[in-house]
Amino acid sequence: MLSFTTPEFLWLSPLALVVAWWWRRRRRPALRFSDVSGFGNHTGRRASFAAWGGPVLRGLACLFLVVACAGPRRPDTRTPLPSEGIALVMALDVSGSMGTEDVAWSLNSQPVSRLDAARRALKLFLAGGDAPDGTKFESRPGDSVGLVVFAAVPQTACPLTLNHSVFFKVVDGLQPKGGVDAGTNIGDALAEAIVRLDAVDNPKKARVLILLSDGEHNVFKEDVPDAKKPGIDRTLKPREAAQLAANLNVKIYTIDAGGEPPPGSTPDMIAQRLAGRQALKDVAEMTSGKAFHATSGTDLLAAYREISALEKVKDQAPIYRKHFEYYAWFAGAALVLILSTHALDRTLWRAVT
Structure with a gap:
């Protein structure tokens, strides 16, 4: 025409x-x-x-x-561009516990690590395809996607991009961290992802953050003596980061992949686990998002399926x-x-x- x-x-x-x-x-x-x-x-x-x-x-x-x-x-x-979707940043926990192989990806299958299950579900969510239960995911080629990984310290593994193949290569190379980087710094990871989303220059574009973690926020710089000196930054708590996201109209979905406290846990350990789960729920509610609890491949895919339905992009006229x-x-x-x-x-x- x-x-x-x-x-x-x-x-x-x-x-x-x-x-x-x-x-x-x-x-x-x-x-x-x-x-x-x-x-x-x-x-x-x-x-x-x-x-x-x-x-x-x-x-x-x-x-x-x-x-x-x-x-x-x-x-x-012959040269169409994909319709414009949302700006999505995935904040993914890569602490040592994410290497635990206790996730049943499908019925009668060998357990896989929590990180591997998270990787598989994320790929189906973005690239589309058939899930193990036979349901089908629609691809989301118009979404700008980015990746923030975190243990004790968060870092941007992939800035926002429409090149999903590059994004998936980065995701495939992730490994659980330990040693000096042991810990789960959810607050700063949220802040890092929010900074990436705030850089989106299209005010009409929806900005979404998905946080997946199997633990509780347990890195507090203010507990370190040097952190109380002037000029030393402290760690953001998850609810503080959520307030920042709410102010910037960034919606957060949280996925708790930690499961129930193991048998024989002390009352303090049980309370800490439940408090961490409640914190993720509060983060989602403060930003008009939703919290999910996923300990299996079926749970993970159900969470992503609901997120995909909630963040569905309307069809637009093609751009060439x-x-x-x-x-x-x-x-x-x-x-x-x-x-x-x-x-x-x-x-x-x-x-x-």
């Missing part, structure tokens, strides 16, 4: 009628003869063409110039990378008409008085 780059120029189309009218009304130069009695009353077809041909062709030339300025073009349907431009053809046609009319006025359409 033909469209225009600057359709405002089409408002000048009536100028073509003005040009034709003015040229018809103007007094034309002519060949002068002392006696025209020999010509008789010769007002045949050529005379009509001479009277109306110039105004009509010049009017058409003016119209073609206006259309050329409007930039006529036709999209190359390339167009076939036709302004040069219309400008060329206008030039040919002007030159042809000029030549005809001096030959076949020459007036005699």
Whole structure:
């Protein structure tokens, strides 16, 4: 379908009628003869063409110039861009406990690690495909996706991008962390992801954060003596980060993959586990999101399926990378008409008085 780059120029189309009218009304130069009695009353077809041909062709030339300025073009349907989706950052826990192989991905399958199960579910959520239970995920190619990983310290593993293949390569290379990076810093991980989403320059684009963790926020810099000195940053608590997200209209979905406290846990351990789960629930509620509890592949896929339904993007008109431009053809046609009319006025359409 033909469209225009600057359709405002089409408002000048009536100028073509003005040009034709003015040229018809103007007094034309002519060949002068002392006696025209020999010509008789010769007002045949050529005379009509001479009277109306110039105004009509010049009017058409003016119209073609206006259309050329409007930039006529036709999209190359072989180069469509995906419809614009949401801006999504995944904050993924990669602490040592995420390497625990206690997640049943499907019925009668060998348990996989929590990190591997999270990786598989995230791929189905974004790339689409058939889940183990037979249900199908629709792909989300229009979503800008980013990845923040965290243990004791969060870091951006992949900034927001539409190149999902690059994103998946980064996800495939993730490994659980331990040693000096042991811990679960949920508050700062949320803050890091919020910073990435706040950089999105389209105010109409929905910004969504998905947090998946199997533990509780347990990194507190203010507990360290040096952290109380001026100039030393402290760790954000999850609820503080959630308030920041709410202020910036960032919706947070949380997935608790930690399961129940193991048998033989002390009352303090049980209370800590329940408090961590409640904190994730509060984070989601503060940002109009939703909290999920997932200890199996089925639970994870159910959570992502619900998130996908809640963050469904409306279909939009297709956008194309390339167009076939036709302004040069219309400008060329206008030039040919002007030159042809000029030549005809001096030959076949020459007036005699």
